[in-house]
Amino acid sequence: MPRAPGRIFADGPRELAEPLVAALRAPAIDHEVAESLTHPFHSYPARLHPTTARLLIDLISTGVTENALLVDPFCGSGTSLVEARAAGMRAVGTDLNPLAVLVARAKTWTAPxxxxxxxxxxxxxxxxxxxxxxxxxxxxxxxxxxxxxxxxxxxxxxxxxxxxxxxxxxxxxxxxxxxxxxxxxxxxxxxxxxxxxxxxxxxxxxxxxxxxxxxxxxxxxxxxxxxxxxxxxxxxxxxxxxxxxxPAGGPPDVFEIDARRLHEVVPDGSADAILTSPPYAGTYDYAEHQRLRFDFLGLRHRELDEGEIGSRRSFMAGPQGERSWRTALADFMQSIARALHSGGIAAIVIGDSYAGGRPMYALDDVRGALTDELYIDAWASQQRPMLGAGERRSFQERAKAEHIILLRRR
Ligand SMILES: C[S@@+](CC[C@H](N)C(=O)[O-])C[C@H]1O[C@@H](n2cnc3c(N)ncnc32)[C@H](O)[C@@H]1O
Structure with a gap:
């Protein structure tokens, strides 16, 4: 998450909304957590800020039983998995990117x-x-x-x-x-x-x-x-x-699998909490970012090339990019509704974006993709700077922002 400060708006019960605001503010204030544990080991695009992850895990693990399970379906380089293990939670991560899986496993390799x-x-x-x-x-x-x-x-x-x-x-x-x-x-x-x-x-x-x-x-x-x-x-x-x-215990399981197939590795109703940051619509090309590493290391990436959701290249290809993004978001919501037990909580970190020449409002998109089993308990949004004339023109009516959305499973 970028560190640029911006106005913050929030909604929901105070005991939830305030920690969300703190989690949005944290990257600009705290630099120690980012340098701790295995966080500085490997660069990764759009990495969740470790301090944000830590604060969100504090929030969503409140009241859960010992040995509770945290799941990150878009675990990337494993920031949330590191923090979950540090907090004593069991953790499972999935990502379609073979490089992400390699890095997340290394960062959590608490072998003997x-x-x-x-x-x-x-x-x-x-x-x-x-x-x-x-x-x-x-x-x-x-x-x-x-x-x-x-x-x-x-x-x-x-x-x-x-x-x-x-x-x-x-x-x-x-x-x-x-x-x-x-x-x-x-x-x-x-x-x-x-x-x-x-x-x-x-x-x-x-x-x-x-x-x-x-x-x-x-x-x-x-x-x-x-x-x-x-x-x-x-x-x-x-x-x-x-x-x-x-000292936190053994390594978590990290699977190279599509987040929409989470049920294959996380039994229904078994997750106490989810902390994840899905791709922002039309912003990155995770497959392209790692191309040189794939070529040098000899990593196979056909499934990422085909299954990456919200990629920049898919939005550039035309209006079907936006349609498949919305379908993917709805499928992903179904996956997390299946994984969480009743009362379980999910923190989603996601940002607005300028995709395929138009503004994409992530909070609206998540709202529109919710299943009947999930509802928004609280959210906080921080305004983000506009990059370039196209973005400034298209975000004229409503500011561009980054959000943390807290969902609850009925
Ligand atoms: C915002 S990044 C996550 C970063 C992560 N939180 C971290 O701290 O490193 C989004 C991730 O979604 C992954 N991804 C994209 N499409 C996917 C899919 N269909 N299934 C699983 N992962 C996917 C990308 O490979 C990328 O690692």
Missing amino acids: QRRRKELRDVGHEISGKALAAGKAARRSGAEPGAMRKPAGFDPNARNRRLSAWFAPHVRRELELIAMMVDEVREADLELGDILTACLSAILYKVSSRTSDTDGTWVARNVPRGAAARNFAARVELLYAGLEDLA
Whole structure:
């Protein structure tokens, strides 16, 4: 969530509306929570602010039994899952993005201490070997190294897609690290995946991609050895965050599945609370944002390409984008109504957007998608700045805002 301040409006019983207002204000005030636990491990577009997540979990877990279940159907990089575990709740996350699932699992990998130490030792060993191999190759003048060949991917096509994004020495270093991670994965799938998330976390920093959300090429001067050193530092950061989170208990379940199929992994009526932030209509392309990571790491993403809801590309394609967004929102509401038990509560963080050339009012959209089993208990909205002339023109009648909507299951 952006940190820009804006006027706040709220409705509902005071004991609910006030904490919602505090959760909207928190990102501009509190910076400590965002740097705690495993939150700083990996960038992710439209990440829920950790302080907002913490305050909302405080609110929605009030009065629930010990060991209550929190579900995040659009868990992304797992912010809510980290905070749920820190609060002692059981947690389940789903997301259609394979990169999100990889990152959310790594950020909540509260495996036994022996395993976490293994992550640290193996991570440092890989980094050391990559540094040593780089030096040896330069000394002998035999620089070009082997390129990884992820199973099921055409190596030439992969090479074509990747070559412009990394300086040759950076690419060699990254490929070597990835090949050593592959060797770990052959014997230990779980550890291999956690190390892959560490590699993913540094990938854009040493590439020429501007950022997750900006796919333009930018010149970056990345010194030799930087990829290996950044990789070791990222392993260390994750290890330290997991140390703080581990007393909370074992890792949550994170599934790569469409949020509209939540019932396949969360039994009906079993969730005490839901905290989630669905895509904002026509704002992001989660598939596009991770394209370079998908290509480098060899992650399959066909289901995300086809099933991502509210994507920018779907709104750009014409009016059917808006229609399928509304259908998806209604299907999602049915999913959460099924998952929650009677009296269960859902906090939805969602923003207005300028999509396909027109304003989309998220609070109205959620209202319009509610099933008979769900009602709005309280909401709070904070005005957000308009980006560009088109947006300013289209939001003339009502300001653009970000909302936290509290739903209750009858
Ligand atoms: C606003 S982001 C969630 C960010 C998350 N709260 C965090 O802190 O990282 C929305 C997420 O919805 C996911 N998504 C889009 N369509 C989906 C679908 N049909 N089923 C499940 N997840 C989907 C995207 O991959 C993205 O991770």
